[in-house]
Amino acid sequence: MRAQAPREVAARAREAAGDEHALATVTRERSLALRFARSRPTQSTSVDDLTVEVAVVRDGHVGRAATNDVGPDALRRCADAAVRAAETAAGQAGPGSYPGFPEPAGLRAHHGHDPETARLDPARGGEALLAAFELAAETGTEANGLWTAGEVETAIATPSGPVLVDRVTDAHLKAVAFGPGRRSGYAARTAVSLRDIDARAVAAAAAAKATDASSEPLDLEPGEYTVVMEPHAVHDLLWVLGQAAFNGLAHSEGRGALAGRLHTRVVSATINLSDSPRYASTLPRAFDAEGVPKAPLPLIQDGVAHRVVHDVRSGAAAGASSTGHAQAAGGPAPGPSPNNLVMAGGGAADEGELCAGVERGIYVTRLWYTNVVRPEESLFTAVTRDGTFLIEDGRVTRPIADMRVTDSALDVLSRVQALGARSVLTSDGELYGRRFASGSVCPPLRAAAVRFTGSAASG
């Protein structure tokens, strides 16, 4: 089949709308995903798809329609549906508040595309699985996980004519090893390029956790514990803040965790957090869903909250400009969110050094099923998974049963005692809908008095 260039399709869709208030977005995804479990391949998926979305503004209302058919009739129907939707809304609901799509601005180049990864050779995935299986056999563990790679090209035909184009690649490998006693260990690596992912090393890191955990896990009493979190767990804290604290729409409506707290100290003075779309090792983006250029945005500096993120709609509500964080053209609820969070590291060499100062605490590899309970407090709940250990007298001593943590993300970051020096890109590799790989760059940390409210073993 002849590939359709997203730039051309976007221009044709915009033209089909024939409307000076229309924005057309084309997203083409090519991807591979190979899953494995019990040291054998289980599922594999190859996707080659393209989505055309036309958004039209009428009297402050945005109507949208989408199709994956790029034929002229389909594009016309799609554009007509978007126009009709916006006009109907404007006729029914009176003037809306959406100020219109932004004019295109200059984009900065980034290094988010790797041609070798974009070739999507299935054999590369097969090799990664084989490496994981071999390592598992050598260590007496069982390999489970995912290898995936993709290329996504996005083109936005803006109302005034120019077409913006961004091409990115991503690759992700995660390994969950099961060792003796069915204890599990986790490791993962995410990068722009496949070359930066060493499958054997990832599998070995996961296996080391599973085999270290050979003794019977301890069922620890709920309570407050000093915690050492690996970057994968810290990533979940940042995700909570992205949802509950930095969402400019929720903030402007007085229900965000930073409402009334901007320009005050909200976390430890050691915390510096920004949204940095071109930071080394992140997954870069050139623009957001409304075509607004991505730019570095300091969010928390020395513990003081400085700003939240906006799309065009939330920015208008707050009397501010878009910061380039729209998740969809027209910015519907649930509002904008940061996709390139970067947290600066500290002085501790590694997780071992972070443990060194702990008399009795908990080592957390990752969190699972993290969900916001009360956004205005950044209160979340989650369960530890795939590598939870007891820290005694400065070192990891034995596995413990997975535990539920229920605490405020801002409060946990207020109680940070030390940060690791090395920040790494962490991603959960969740790819729902059209592929949009994202992750945060963060270090491991140690925090005091983190609240654990239950044990997976005893309730």
Added chain:
Amino acid sequence: MRELLQDLVDAASGHASYADARHVLARVEDVALRNGELDLLDRREEEGIGVRVRVKGAWGFAAARGSGRAAGEDALARALALAEAQPAAGGERALTLEAPASGSHAGPCEVDPFEVSLDRKLELLAQADAALRREPLVSVARAQVSSRSEEKTFASSDGALYEQRVVECGGGLAAIAVDESGAQVRSYPGSHSGHIAQAGWEHVVELDLAGNAPRVAAEAAALLSAPVCPSDRTTLVLAGEQLGLQLHESVGHALELDRVLGGEASYAGTSFVPADGVGVMRFGSEHMNVTADATLLGALGSFRWDDEGVEAQAVPLVGEGVLRGFLSSRESAAEIGLNRSAGCMRAEGFARQPIVRMTNVSLDPGAAGTLDELIAATQRGIYMETNRSWSIDSRRLHFQFAGEAAWEISDGRLGRMLRDPVYAGTTPRFWGGLDAVCSPSEWALASVTNCGKGEPGQLASVSHGSAPARFRDVLVGSG
């Protein structure tokens, strides 16, 4: 399309021990008003072909947009290449033998929601939205209707060939009240897209969004000044969406056989339930009877055939508290020696491969009468409504749920409204505390439209039937 799909599975047969091909045409429309303004007006159409093959035990799935022969052949070639690129699977596991699916099926729909004018939809939403905003403390009002149709044609190398069409429709509303004490939300009929059913526009009309809006707004406002739910080990009465989600998370997912066998260990997780537990493992009290029924009229997890051509069934999962069965596929069922798949393989759209998905996992009704009668028979406890937050561990053992609102139960009566209610527990102990389920007259469906599983991720919709139920000795608090 039938001919093309048959040609594709025939072409695969020289290379693969099994193949299936699926063409899907899906339409979606979401319309929402927020504080009187259009918040969401999305219309989406997608069409494509997904081909799944099995080569030396390794599965390969590929998808291509469109409906033409070239798209199908491209998907087949990529599926074969992907299957062949994987390391040897160490022998091919058997699939259960199933009667080949054959025929056509259409789900229930009286009024095609895509034929209802946008004006009519916006008018209905505007009435609900305005009614919510009459409450001064409500700062965010939102009302939404959603419609979805899916037309599918399926063929397999085992001789299956079918077409089926389903229409899903529904809606809901939410009010967020904000003051200096924080933000409180109330939703109707549920917090996850309201209530969606396999039905037409008639379902939206039956929901009476505008009629329920004043109560929803008033409760959101009242929650701002309500006392916080006290921490206690007490009796908990659950109903509707929250009980449905409890079933979904702690029973449905725990009994997906791919999880039980370790196939989802790296993402969705495993299960505390052993594969050899049928007939011997106690899951809950003798009042607990749970069935997974893919034939339930109007439910989102209903169909005539699943996405590997197995006919829909009603599968007993728990009987009188004892494990009775699993949710399975042809491969996972065969692995534990079952003769038949439970028919649970479903895929999102055309671009995802089928995976084990729960069908409509429902709690059978009991004999405790109406909700009022159940409350009257409860000396002391908490009644909780509408999900606000949810979390459960990767073995589906330890959970924590937050509700939007709760009420004290004191001397058989509902008392004060309570804010920020949360409850937590471990699955067998929680279900072991079930001591009463209301009667069939109280039994109703709740919908879950955002169930995530699989890599790349897939969202599935499913319904859960239940009547209000009472659980003893539950840890309740405010998080």
